[in-house]
Amino acid sequence: MVKGLRSDGKSSFWNGTQEALPEATSQLRSKPHRAASVSFANYAMLTTVYMVEDGPRNYRKAMESEEAEEWQKAVDSECLSVTKNKVKQFIDAVPTGKKARPTRLILQGKLGPTGETLGYRARLVAQGF
Numbered sequence: 001m002v003k004g005l006r007s008d009g010k011s012s013f014w015n016g017t018q019e020a021l022p023e024a025t026s027q028l029r030s031k032p033h034r035a036a037s038v039s040f041a042n043y044a045m046l047t048t049v050y051m052v053e054d055g056p057r058n059y060r061k062a063m064e065s066e067e068a069e070e071w072q073k074a075v076d077s078e079c080l081s082v083t084k085n086k087v088k089q090f091i092d093a094v095p096t097g098k099k100a101r102p103t104r105l106i107l108q109g110k111l112g113p114t115g116e117t118l119g120y121r122a123r124l125v126a127q128g129f
Contacts, residue, residue, distance in 0.1 A: 055107030062107055074122040082124055102127040
């Protein structure tokens with residue numbers, strides 16, 4: 001367990017005095033233990049939030065849009081990933097006596113904090129599950 005963790009003070013995220021974390025104990029308690037008031041002002045947490053925008057409903061609409069080249073790159077990347085990771089095998093015809101598992105292509109755009117498009121994403125998912 002970590003006891004008395006402190007910053008080395010070299011990070012720009014640590015402003016003000018450095019406080020020790022509460023001591024960790026291995027004793028069992030019958031009541032929930034509440035730590036003495038611990039100030040988290042000296043501890044930084046960075047979070048990045050990306051918004052997702054619904055893309056075209058299908059491949060044809062994606063190829064008819066102004067961003068057709070970007071959508072095609074996203075689809076190619078997804079197909080390469082699926083093949084490389086041996087998740088699915090692309091075939092031209094279904095063998096006799098076999099059933100094809102229906103799939104669906106989900107297209108989404110990743111938006112930045114101000115709403116600008118940062119990237120395009122395609123996902124090939126099994127349909128009906």
